[in-house]
Amino acid sequence: MNAHAISPTDVRVADVRPPISRLTRVELRKMVDTRSGFWLLLAVAAMTVLVVVITLIAGHEDDFTFRNIFGNALVPAGILLPVVGILLVTSEWSQRTALVSFALVPGRARLIAAKVLAGAVLGLIATVVAAIVAAIGTALASPDIAHVWTFPVGLVGQDLIYAVSAMTVGVAFGAALQASAPAIVLYFALPTAIGALESIKSIHGTVEWFSSGSFEWLTQNVLSGHEWAQVLVALLLWMVLPLAIGLWRITGRDLS
Amino acid sequence: MIEAEKLTKRFAGRAVVDDVSFRCEPGTVTGFLGPNGAGKTTTMRMICGFARPDAGSSAVLGGEYRRLPNPGRRVGVLLDASAQHGGRRGREVLAISAQTMGVDEARADEMLGLVGLDKSAARKRVRQYSLGMRQRLGIANALIGEPEVLILDEPANGLDPEGMRWMRSLLRDFAERGGTVLLSSHLLHEVDVIADRLVIIGSGKIVAEGTRDELLSHAGALVRAADTDGLAKALAAAGLEAREAEGEGLLVDADPAAVGIAARDAGIALTHLAPAGDAGLEQLFFDLTSGEEAAK
Numbered sequence: 001m002n003a004h005a006i007s008p009t010d011v012r013v014a015d016v017r018p019p020i021s022r023l024t025r026v027e028l029r030k031m032v033d034t035r036s037g038f039w040l041l042l043a044v045a046a047m048t049v050l051v052v053v054i055t056l057i058a059g060h061e062d063d064f065t066f067r068n069i070f071g072n073a074l075v076p077a078g079i080l081l082p083v084v085g086i087l088l089v090t091s092e093w094s095q096r097t098a099l100v101s102f103a104l105v106p107g108r109a110r111l112i113a114a115k116v117l118a119g120a121v122l123g124l125i126a127t128v129v130a131a132i133v134a135a136i137g138t139a140l141a142s143p144d145i146a147h148v149w150t151f152p153v154g155l156v157g158q159d160l161i162y163a164v165s166a167m168t169v170g171v172a173f174g175a176a177l178q179a180s181a182p183a184i185v186l187y188f189a190l191p192t193a194i195g196a197l198e199s200i201k202s203i204h205g206t207v208e209w210f211s212s213g214s215f216e217w218l219t220q221n222v223l224s225g226h227e228w229a230q231v232l233v234a235l236l237l238w239m240v241l242p243l244a245i246g247l248w249r250i251t252g253r254d255l256s
Numbered sequence: 257m258i259e260a261e262k263l264t265k266r267f268a269g270r271a272v273v274d275d276v277s278f279r280c281e282p283g284t285v286t287g288f289l290g291p292n293g294a295g296k297t298t299t300m301r302m303i304c305g306f307a308r309p310d311a312g313s314s315a316v317l318g319g320e321y322r323r324l325p326n327p328g329r330r331v332g333v334l335l336d337a338s339a340q341h342g343g344r345r346g347r348e349v350l351a352i353s354a355q356t357m358g359v360d361e362a363r364a365d366e367m368l369g370l371v372g373l374d375k376s377a378a379r380k381r382v383r384q385y386s387l388g389m390r391q392r393l394g395i396a397n398a399l400i401g402e403p404e405v406l407i408l409d410e411p412a413n414g415l416d417p418e419g420m421r422w423m424r425s426l427l428r429d430f431a432e433r434g435g436t437v438l439l440s441s442h443l444l445h446e447v448d449v450i451a452d453r454l455v456i457i458g459s460g461k462i463v464a465e466g467t468r469d470e471l472l473s474h475a476g477a478l479v480r481a482a483d484t485d486g487l488a489k490a491l492a493a494a495g496l497e498a499r500e501a502e503g504e505g506l507l508v509d510a511d512p513a514a515v516g517i518a519a520r521d522a523g524i525a526l527t528h529l530a531p532a533g534d535a536g537l538e539q540l541f542f543d544l545t546s547g548e549e550a551a552k
Contacts, residue, residue, distance in 0.1 A: 029355070
């Protein structure tokens with residue numbers, strides 16, 4: 001037995017709080033180092049490639065602009081990354097690792113903040129990957145049309161906001177519900193339910209204010225002020241509210 | 257150093273931990289003993305900041321656990337060996353903890369060696385681990401930050417006799433270097449093998465506390481005579497409470513000197529008279545905690 005290995009009396013130089021940057025790196029690592037996390041992310045990457053390939057095979061050459069292909073390439077990430085975000089939080093309960101994670105980081109809000117940040121980083125990475133895949137696809141297709149590589153600067157920011165907020169919504173749902181199945185089901189069922197409301201005449205036109213469908217606009221066109229307002233209100237409802245509920249549940253209660 | 261001061265926790269109005277106070281000093285291994293449901297886990301989770309006490313307080317190394325800036329470097333915690341992500345490899349579990357607390361990841365390999373998990377076990381997903389392997393991984397995880405204090409909930413559960421001896425020497429060694437250990441168990445035998453101090457809990461209350469010898473001094477005497485009936489009468493006449501200890505003689509609720517005097521006064525020849533030992537400790541544990549069992 002190595003005597004140093006369990007010496008409890010060493011002079012401690014590392015008795016400082018782990019910085020949030022390190023906690024974020026740990027959370028990023030936790031997304032990919034489990035079997036389910038690894039395959040889920042691989043599936044997102046594979047589907048991104050697949051979507052671009054299908055677009056090029058089945059689409060019309062007139063539509064083969066980088067802007068169009070990139071818009072399609074972002075769809076798999078937009079659908080599946082929130083699930084990664086949900087699992088990043090709920091697995092702490094379903095796999096009961098909360099007993100280890102919160103023992104090492106007793107500041108519970110800091111751990112959740114690290115998860116949100118890790119989600120944001122993954123969202124950025126996914127956007128960059130989608131852009132690269134779309135660029136390769138566009139170059140391979142090299143369509144004989146005008147404005148192939150034209151891309152509004154405003155849309156770059158919007159795409160990033162889209163990917164990051166999609167991840168954060170996932171983390172927020174996971175934090176609010178703390179159970180994988182209900183969080184995933186609600187995440188996909190609620191938008192459909194709200195979409196159904198649109199058919200009700202009296203509230204037609206107001207649904208955009210609280211429908212997560214409004215987020216899709218971010219990847220389509222540079223938004224007007226009115227549309228921005230609608231997206232922000234929807235984000236308040238879909239991202240900020242569940243995150244607040246999650247923080248309240250996790251920091252204010254006993255963990256088990 | 258671990259201190260619990262009048263810790264109380266109620267669930268639905270019922271106190272599952274009731275006014276629990278004890279101290280674990282550096283250099284000692286304290287066994288927290290009680291039947292399942294007696295409040296051991298709840299107490300330990302309060303100490304580690306997972307549950308908030310309804311009354312009382314606890315301190316680890318002189319302050320609240322939650323106030324420790326980087327707890328992994330000061331306190332090694334194992335609250336549930338099966339609380340690990342099944343899809344994660346054994347070594348990766350340790351690597352994540354090392355990275356979180358800012359310890360060199362090479363410590364993960366060092367700890368795997370220390371707890372006897374070989375290379376093939378390190379590569380396996382935790383889902384494939386037996387309970388004994390999970391316990392070893394959990395101990396490795398608790399030790400990775402070179403802590404001064406260990407808090408382990410049922411760490412011997414699932415270990416074979418060889419594993420228990422291993423844990424005993426590991427924790428002894430840790431305590432001899434000045435470390436503080438608190439470990440819980442629902443089995444007297446486990447705690448008796450591993451710990452040098454006992455805190456016994458039943459129905460949420462501390463019912464006894466002390467070293468093995470201190471507890472045994474209250475455990476009475478074990479006495480045998482050729483004339484068992486005569487001995488029983490003599491003890492009854494002296495006002496001493498005695499009962500049959502299966503095949504071993506009579507277990508008397510008094511110290512051996514009082515038993516000897518009673519026997520002498522009645523002219524009974526003894527063939528054996530000694531502190532009650534293991535039989536007494538078991539009886540004591542059963543008596544102290546039987547209220548809990550009966551209440552179920």
